[in-house]
Amino acid sequence: MDNVKLAITTLINALLILCIYGFSSTVSAETSPPNKAEQNSTRHVVTYNRDSDYKCTQCHKDAKQALLGTHGEEVTKELGKELKCVQCHDSISAEHRENSPKVTKYSAAQSKAGKNKHQLNVDSILSSTANCNECHTPEKLQEQNWTHDVHAKNATCSNCHVVHADGEKQGIQAKPKKQQIEFCVECHQDFNSTDDQGE
Amino acid sequence: MSCTRRDLLIGTGAIIFTTGITSVSSRTLAAVMSDGKKRYGMVFDSSACIGCTKCTEACRETNNVPEGVSRLEITRSGPIGEHPDVKYRFDRTSCQHCDNAPCVHVCPTGAAYKDQATGIVDVEADKCVGCGYCLVACPYQVRFFHPETGSADKCNFCRDTNLKAGKLPACVLSCPTNALVFGDLNDPDSEINKVIANNTVYRNKVELGTQPKLYKIADGKGEIKR
Amino acid sequence: MNTFIEAFSGEAVVWDWIIAVYLFLAGMSAGMVMIAIYLKRKVIEGRAADNGIIKATAILAPFGIVVGLTILVFHLTKPLAFWKIMIYVNTTSIMSMGVILFNVYMAVLFVWLAVLFKDELLNILNKFVGDKLNFIGLIIDKIKPLENMLEVILAVLAVTLAAYTGFLLSALKTFPLLNNPVLPVLFVFSSLSSGAAASLMFGVLVFKQSMHCPSVKWVHGFERPVVMFELFLLLCFFSGLILGGGQKEAAAMAAIGAGFWAGWFWIGVVGLGMLLPLILNFVTSEQTRHTSSFLFMVTGLSLLGVLMLRTFILYAGQMTVV
Numbered sequence: 001m002d003n004v005k006l007a008i009t010t011l012i013n014a015l016l017i018l019c020i021y022g023f024s025s026t027v028s029a030e031t032s033p034p035n036k037a038e039q040n041s042t043r044h045v046v047t048y049n050r051d052s053d054y055k056c057t058q059c060h061k062d063a064k065q066a067l068l069g070t071h072g073e074e075v076t077k078e079l080g081k082e083l084k085c086v087q088c089h090d091s092i093s094a095e096h097r098e099n100s101p102k103v104t105k106y107s108a109a110q111s112k113a114g115k116n117k118h119q120l121n122v123d124s125i126l127s128s129t130a131n132c133n134e135c136h137t138p139e140k141l142q143e144q145n146w147t148h149d150v151h152a153k154n155a156t157c158s159n160c161h162v163v164h165a166d167g168e169k170q171g172i173q174a175k176p177k178k179q180q181i182e183f184c185v186e187c188h189q190d191f192n193s194t195d196d197q198g199e
Numbered sequence: 200m201s202c203t204r205r206d207l208l209i210g211t212g213a214i215i216f217t218t219g220i221t222s223v224s225s226r227t228l229a230a231v232m233s234d235g236k237k238r239y240g241m242v243f244d245s246s247a248c249i250g251c252t253k254c255t256e257a258c259r260e261t262n263n264v265p266e267g268v269s270r271l272e273i274t275r276s277g278p279i280g281e282h283p284d285v286k287y288r289f290d291r292t293s294c295q296h297c298d299n300a301p302c303v304h305v306c307p308t309g310a311a312y313k314d315q316a317t318g319i320v321d322v323e324a325d326k327c328v329g330c331g332y333c334l335v336a337c338p339y340q341v342r343f344f345h346p347e348t349g350s351a352d353k354c355n356f357c358r359d360t361n362l363k364a365g366k367l368p369a370c371v372l373s374c375p376t377n378a379l380v381f382g383d384l385n386d387p388d389s390e391i392n393k394v395i396a397n398n399t400v401y402r403n404k405v406e407l408g409t410q411p412k413l414y415k416i417a418d419g420k421g422e423i424k425r
Numbered sequence: 426m427n428t429f430i431e432a433f434s435g436e437a438v439v440w441d442w443i444i445a446v447y448l449f450l451a452g453m454s455a456g457m458v459m460i461a462i463y464l465k466r467k468v469i470e471g472r473a474a475d476n477g478i479i480k481a482t483a484i485l486a487p488f489g490i491v492v493g494l495t496i497l498v499f500h501l502t503k504p505l506a507f508w509k510i511m512i513y514v515n516t517t518s519i520m521s522m523g524v525i526l527f528n529v530y531m532a533v534l535f536v537w538l539a540v541l542f543k544d545e546l547l548n549i550l551n552k553f554v555g556d557k558l559n560f561i562g563l564i565i566d567k568i569k570p571l572e573n574m575l576e577v578i579l580a581v582l583a584v585t586l587a588a589y590t591g592f593l594l595s596a597l598k599t600f601p602l603l604n605n606p607v608l609p610v611l612f613v614f615s616s617l618s619s620g621a622a623a624s625l626m627f628g629v630l631v632f633k634q635s636m637h638c639p640s641v642k643w644v645h646g647f648e649r650p651v652v653m654f655e656l657f658l659l660l661c662f663f664s665g666l667i668l669g670g671g672q673k674e675a676a677a678m679a680a681i682g683a684g685f686w687a688g689w690f691w692i693g694v695v696g697l698g699m700l701l702p703l704i705l706n707f708v709t710s711e712q713t714r715h716t717s718s719f720l721f722m723v724t725g726l727s728l729l730g731v732l733m734l735r736t737f738i739l740y741a742g743q744m745t746v747v
Contacts, residue, residue, distance in 0.1 A: 139282075146275065146278065153284070178256060184253070186375075188375040188376055192376050301597075301599075303517075304518065305517075305519065305597075307520040308515065326509060327503070328502075329506070330520065331502075332520050335440060338746070338747055340746060349502035350502070350503075409598075
């Protein structure tokens with residue numbers, strides 16, 4: 001009987017030691033220096049199983065291509081990683097598939113009323129442009145063109161720019177100087193005739 | 200004096216036609232009928248100017264001004280302030296149509312002259328020999344040699360183009376913000392005189408005795424740079 | 426070298442260096458005529474036409490004015506239309522008055538020289554054309570009694586011409602540095618100094634006038650006070666601007682305070698053109714002063730100084746707008 005008892009105790013002890021060993025090896029796994037065999041194996045390499053844009057593109061079929069148009073290679077080079085839909089279009093609610101009232105959008109809007117123009121108050125315009133301004137800082141914009149400064153409170157970016165242009169630049173940047181001037185005139189003439197009181 | 204029904208009808212028609220036009224569009228030449236000597240002048244409202252330079256473009260097209268030179272320039276200074284309240288100031292550089300014009304006084308051939316009927320300072324290109332005396336004599340530095348004709352050239356309020364056709368100068372017509380007012384300074388009821396009376400205006404370098412006819416409304420952003 | 430090119434290719438300059446050359450040539454012509462007339466009337470004994478300085482004037486004065494005017498014509502944007510400047514007159518235009526002055530000056534100068542050099546002129550005509558043009562001698566004989574009057578008129582015209590080059594620029598309200606009442610006086614005296622230098626250089630070195638003859642001595646003696654007075658005028662010129670304040674002061678400081686043109690002025694105009702000749706004349710012995718190479722160097726420096734002064738006034742003047 002004693003033999004059996006001893007055998008059981010030894011077994012339990014052995015098991016315990018095994019358990020402790022096993023536990024300790026798991027615990028130290030992270031800190032232990034990686035050995036070559038482990039590095040070569042693909043078994044433990046974690047891969048993202050989900051692109052954050054994957055879900056978006058299920059419904060918005062061409063969205064990814066649209067995004068890569070003007071925010072593609074150059075941006076990836078600048079940021080070191082790809083730009084994702086939600087980085088700009090954040091605050092997506094649970095009811096997104098039903099309706100999309102909460103997604104941040106960047107449609108053309110201006111502070112003064114105009115014919116066929118969407119009007120927004122100054123705060124909404126500023127919050128809309130704030131996101132763009134994180135990369136396109138006011139300093140950089142000022143350097144590129146003075147008109148950014150004077151429209152900071154008065155127009156959203158997409159008033160003049162096509163944010164998701166297809167490859168080549170569209171909007172104001174694609175126009176020759178003469179047409180750019182015409183662009184200014186069109187808009188200013190519009191709200192000057194709508195609202196003669198001025199400011 | 201006899202007045203037939205036909206004459207009367209034509210007369211009333213003419214009156215309706217002319218008054219009708221002026222009431223429909225306030226942006227045609229204020230006084231089309233000749234009523235004595237005119238003294239054309241201009242107001243540049245820098246508080247309304249947005250610096251789009253459409254005026255420069257319009258002038259270029261209307262008066263066939265080649266690239267590289269310009270009768271009219273909008274200069275921008277700034278930036279003033281911090282984002283999102285950055286502002287710029289705009290100024291117009293063009294002929295001031297001085298009543299006492301230095302260019303006219305110095306011109307050796309009389310090619311530079313002031314038109315007595317309108318007060319417009321103009322250049323008779325054919326008489327000009329291209330000595331450049333007027334270019335250096337103009338304190339506003341608005342004259343240049345036309346690259347094609349070799350004559351001195353500058354703004355003449357579209358005297359031979361739009362004005363001749365009964366229209367306002369091209370810059371005035373094209374301005375999207377109505378920052379330019381053109382009219383007869385001799386007419387007390389003209390729009391330009393009302394604008395001058397109701398605003399604080401200034402003119403450049405009046406201390407030189409040039410008596411310029413380009414008035415400016417300050418933009419309300421700091422000191423006026425005369 | 427780059428600053429040199431930059432300084433001369435400023436886009437704001439309508440009238441460039443070639444106009445400075447014209448101002449220099451016209452001034453030199455006027456200066457030589459003034460000196461020659463004085464010498465003929467007061468200093469030279471015997472036949473004036475035999476004097477080297479008068480001979481030099483007979484060549485250089487017409488040369489200066491003709492070349493100067495040619496430069497002007499080709500500086501126009503429409504050189505072929507230059508005749509229009511002759512037929513249209515604008516009494517308020519200094520340039521228009523100047524054109525008339527130039528024409529009258531040239532006419533009187535040629536007539537005066539013809540009277541003075543009648544024998545030489547007829548000899549040349551005989552050699553090349555034969556005796557068909559002998560009536561010219563008769564005409565000159567008719568004018569001969571008027572010589573005194575001609576000289577007085579020509580002297581007045583020469584002074585006016587020298588001053589005109591100054592008035593031409595001082596009429597410009599645009600540029601505070603040029604719009605300066607001292608400028609015409611300064612130009613008259615710089616004309617005289619260039620006239621004196623050219624008279625000596627060509628009279629002695631080309632036409633072999635003796636350095637010990639009264640006329641050369643007189644011109645020598647005349648040079649120093651002229652240069653001294655020129656320096657004083659420059660002092661008046663710039664102190665007037667600086668004390669005037671505002672844009673006048675700004676213009677003066679921009680011109681002689683710092684930069685390329687300040688160096689040009691202090692080293693070239695004042696140093697090389699005025700002080701160095703004065704010093705050289707002061708420190709050297711009588712013997713050295715009477716060598717041809719010394720004379721050539723000193724008069725050359727004076728001429729260079731005057732040319733540099735005209736260039737400086739033109740460029741520095743157009744630098745600052747009122």
